[in-house]
Amino acid sequence: MEEKDREILREAASEQGYTSIAINKDGKHVGGCFIPWKLTSSAINMKTPRVTLAVEDLQDEAIMADVKKCKVLGCYIMIPLEDYSFVQQFHELCDLFILYGKNISDLSFVQDMPNLFLFYLEDAKLTDIRPLIDNCRRSNSLPGKRFGFYHCEIQDTSAMKDADFMISELLIWPPEGQTDEKERWLNGRHISGFRIYD
Secondary structure (H helix, E strand, O other): OOHHHHHHHHHHHHHOOEEEEEEEOOOOOOOOOOOOOOOOOOOOOOOOOOEEEEHHHHHOHHHHHHHHHOEEEEEEEOOOOOOOHHHHHOOOOOEEEEOOOOOOOOOOOOOOOOOOOEEEEEOOEEEEOHHHHHHHHOOOOOOOEEEEEEOOEEEEOHHHHHOOOOEEEEEEEOOOOOOOHHHHHOOOOOEOOEEEOO
């Protein structure tokens, strides 16, 4: 983590204030990342990490104690991690963005996040998306959720039938060779924007 970002994090922690974090290999500051959503009115102020952590910072007790004191609104993970459970402590999280999620096999770390409305995931191999859907069903955040799954292998999408909330955008980039994605995903009742990218 760069010293300037460390100071910003200390200040946010002392005020128990809002912040957003990026996580990358070396901790060099990240000013933002791409926004996959077509309708960006609610995403426009997101994707701007205030501080960037190096992957090794996740093991630093002082840094993580300061992160825990903050209200983390956005988390942008830009490298593969072995463990994503630390995300569970971000109860104020609105935006979760995960690149290179090849080590993710379930979404159990997405729970008790009542404000989550932007969720983007790449390269995961999931049995289902039930934890994400259940979390959003208990949500107090904006009514229009946005989900993006890039090259994710997801065995069971039937939890979409229980999505009793509005999904403003559902973006699917199917893994190579998967051709039945439209049928698998469109069993949700409240999807206003759906796109598949071949």
